Amino acid sequence: MLLCLRATALVGRNRCRPEAGYQPHSGDAGKAGSVSAPAYPGYRESGVDWIGAVPAHWNVTPLKGLIERNDGGVWGSDPDGVKDTVVLRSTEQTVDGRWRIEDPAVRKLTADEIEATLLIEGDLLLTKSSGSSLHIGKTTLVDRRVAALRCCYSNFMQRIRLNSSLLPELAWYVLNSDLARIQFDFLSNSTTGLANLNGTIIGRVIVPVPPLDEQRDIADFLGRECSKIDTLIAEQERLVALLDEKRQAVISQAVTRGLNHDVPMKDLGIEWLGAIPAHWELTRLKHFVGGLTVGVVVTPTKYYADDGVPALRSLNVREMRLVDENLVFFRPDAHAELQKSALRIDDLVAVRTGKPGTTAVVGPDFDGANCIDLIIIRKSSAFSSRFLAYAMNSETCRVQYELGAEGAIHTHFNVETASNLKIALPPRAEQNEITEYLDQTCGELDSLREEAERAISLLRERRAALISAAVTGKIDVRGLVPLEEAA
Template sequence: MSRYKAYPEYRDSGLQWLGEMPSHWVLRKSKYVFNRVQREVRLEDGVVTAFRDGQVTLRSNRRTEGFTESIKEIGYQGVRKGDLLVHAMDGFAGAIGVSDSDGKCSPVCSVCVPTDPEQIHVAYFGYLVRQLAVTDFISSLAKGIRERSTEFRYSEFSVLDLALPPQNEQANIAAFLDQETAKIDALIEKQQRLIELLKEKRQAVISHAVTKGLNPNTPMKDSGVEWLGEVPAHWGATYLKYATSMIVDCPHETPVYSDDGEYLVIRTADLNEGHLDSSKMYRVQDDEYIRRVRRADLMCSDIVYGREGERWGHAGLVPEDSRYCLGQRMMQFRVGPDFSPDFLMWLLNSDNVYKQGQLDTVGATSPHVNVSTIRNFSLTKPPLIEQKEIGRFLSEKSRRFDELIDKAVKTISLLQERRTALISAAVTGKIDVRDWQAVAVQEGVGVES
C-alpha cells in the first residue's frame, strides 16, 4: 500500500475491527443508515441472487443450473438496481452486495435502501459490510455453533456500527475500489485461464502418449476401436478386464471416520488426473479399516479409480501397502503382468477412456459409471518396455505442468490477498483516496503495491 497516503489526522473509533479512523468520519448504527424494504413482486421480475463472491445479480446472468427451485415463491420481495442485499445464511461467507438488476429475491435476503439517499452512497457500504464478513468479524456475531447454522438477518445487521465518511468521500472510495479491484480481477482471470490452458495441454499430452506413443515416425494402423483411433502398428488392443488381475468395487456404505485413525480413506476428492493427495484424506480406526478392505487389501501400485460424482474418471496409484482403503464411489484395479501400473493409470486418465465412461453419464444428475462399462473399457496395449517408457515420460511431464499450475494458483492467492487488503484499507480509512481520479484501464496493466 506504499503508493497511497494516509489521512492527515485520526482518532480512536472505539471499535476493534476499525481501530483509528479519520478524525472527520463518524459512526452510525446500520439501522440509521439503511431501512429494510419489502416490495411487491411484479410479473416480469426475475430471480436475483446474492452470491458468495459479492455479486448480486439476476440468477440467469450467472447460471441456470444448480439452484433449488421454489415451487411456491412464498415471501419473495421486489429488488431494484442499487439495493443492498444481505443474505441471512451466506452473508458470513460474503453473500452481501449491491444489486445490479431489478428483480425479486427470496426472504432469506434482507433488501436494504438508504435512509437518506443524499448522504449515503450504497456501493461504499456494499464494500464495507462485505469486508466485515470476509474478514470474519461478522461471524463472531453468529448465534449458531456451526458455520452453516449461523444467521445474519436484518436484526443483526441493524445494530452494526458502520464507519460513515462524507457522501462525496464514500462515492470516491467506491469508485476507487471499482477500478482497482477490476484490475486485480482481470489479473486473476488471466491466471485462471492459464490454469485451464495448462490442464488442457496436460490432458492432450497424456492422451497422445497413451494412444500414439512417443516416436512420431512410427508406422500407424487403424485400431478398429472408435475410442482409440489410429495406434502404432506394433501395438495391440484389449479391455480393462484383461489388463487387470482384479477389479474391486468399494463397500457400499459410508465409512465411520475418526480424526486420529491410523488408516487413510481414498475418496474421489483426493484424486486428480494421476495424483493422489493424502494431505486432506479422512481417517478410520483399525476395525473400520478391516471392514473397508474385506473384499481386497489395497497394495502398492494398485490403481484407484473414481466412478461416481463430479470427479469421476480420475485414477491414481496407491503409493504403499496396508495404509489405505477405499471410500465411497471408488474402485480398485490390480494390474496384470502384461501392463505397467504407471502406463495403465495414465491411460485411464486419458480422454480416450473418459469418453467411454461418458456414455453412462449423459443426462444424469449425479454422474455414475457402471462397473460393467468400466470392465469393458477399450485400451491400447504397447509392448511392456514401451509402456514403462511412456509412464516415466508422463510422470515427468505431469510434474512440470503441476509446477506451472501451482505457481499460477499461488499468484491468484496473492492477488486475492491484495484485493482484500486494499478494500479493507479503503473502507476503514487507512488510505486517503479523496484526490484519486479515475484513469483509463489498459489491458494487461499490472497492480502496483
C-alpha cells in the same frame, strides 16, 4: 510463464501517485504491486477491535441507521406463462459479490409480492442462509442491467435499500470485505449446520462511514484499482485453463498415439478413439489387470477410530496422486476384517462419485491403507500402473465412463463400467517410456499452473487488503490520480 511475468509487471505499473508513502500490503503480495497512498492527518479509536483507528472526522455506526428498507424475499408459486416474474436466487450471486445470471427462475407472484420485492438500481441483496461461511452475507449490487429485468428476489435473500447517508457502491465494497463478512459469520445463528442471517442481524453490523464526498472518492478509487487487479486475475485464470487444456491434450495424445509419430497406425472405427499404433492392442480393462473391486461401502463409520489404518475416500484422490487431506482411520481389527479393500503399492484407486473416474496410483505412503467407496484396480505384470492411471484420466476414458448409451452423464463410476473400459495398450517397455515422458511434461505444466495459482492468490490478497485499507481510512485516496492520467 510469460503471462505470469506480464501480470507481475502490469500490477507493478498500475500505481497511484501519492503525496507521501503508505503501503497497506507488504511482503510477497507487495511484489505483485501495491497502491501507495498517504494516511489521513489525524485518527481516533473506533472502539471496535476489527476496525481499529479511523480518520478523526469519520463516524462508526451500526448499519441499521443507514438503511431505509430491510426486507426478506418471496418465492411465489409455479409459473403459468402469464405475466410471470423473474425471481433472483442466491445461486446467482458469486462468492465475491458479483452477478452470474444465466438461467434465472420465473415464478408467479401476486401484485402485493411484486410491489414489496421489486428491485431498483442501488438495492443491495445479501445471502442470508448458507451452510458455508464463504457464502453467508455475500452481497450483490443491483445495477442498471439487473434493474431492467424488472425482477424480485427469493426468500433466501435479504434486500437492503440505503438512505442518503451511505452510497450503495461503497457499501457493496464494505459488505463484501472481511470487515463485514467476519461479522456476518460471527452473528449468524446456526441451526443444523446452516448459518442464518436476518434483517436484525444485518442491521447490527458495524461499519465506518466517511462524509459523502469522500465516499464517492473511495468508491471511484476502488472501482478503478480493483478493475485493474480483476483483469490480472482473469488473465491468470485463463492461463490456468490453457495449461489444463494443454495437459489433457498431451496425456490423450501420448496414451492413444504414442511418442513415435512414424510408426504405422490402424483405425479401429471408434469415433472417440481414432487411429492407434498398429502394434498396440485395444483391450478391455478386465482382461489385463489383477482384479477389480470396490472399497467398503456399508456403514463404514462403525469401523472408524481416532487413529489406526488410513482409509482413503474420494476427497483423497486427485489425478495421479493421493493426498492426506481430511483422512479418516479404521481400527486395526476392522482393517483386518476388511482385507478385500486393503491397498498395496501400485494398485490404482478411482473415484465413483463426484468426479467419477479420477484415478491415482497407490504409493509408499499409503501402502497397506484401506479405502471407502473407491474402485480398486489391482496391479499386474501386464501394465505400468502409472501408464494406466494416465490412460484412465485421459479424455478417451472419460468419454467411456461419463456417457451412457443415451448420452446421459453418469454420476457414479462402477466396477462394471471400469471392467469394460477399452484401453489402447502398448508393449510394457513402451508404456514405461510414455510414463517417463508424461511425468516430465506434466510436471513442467503443473509447475506453471502452481505459479499462476500463486499469482491469483497474491492478487486476491492484494485486492482484499486494498479494499480494507480504503474503507477503514487507513489510506487517504482523496484526489489521487492514476499514473496513466497524471503522465
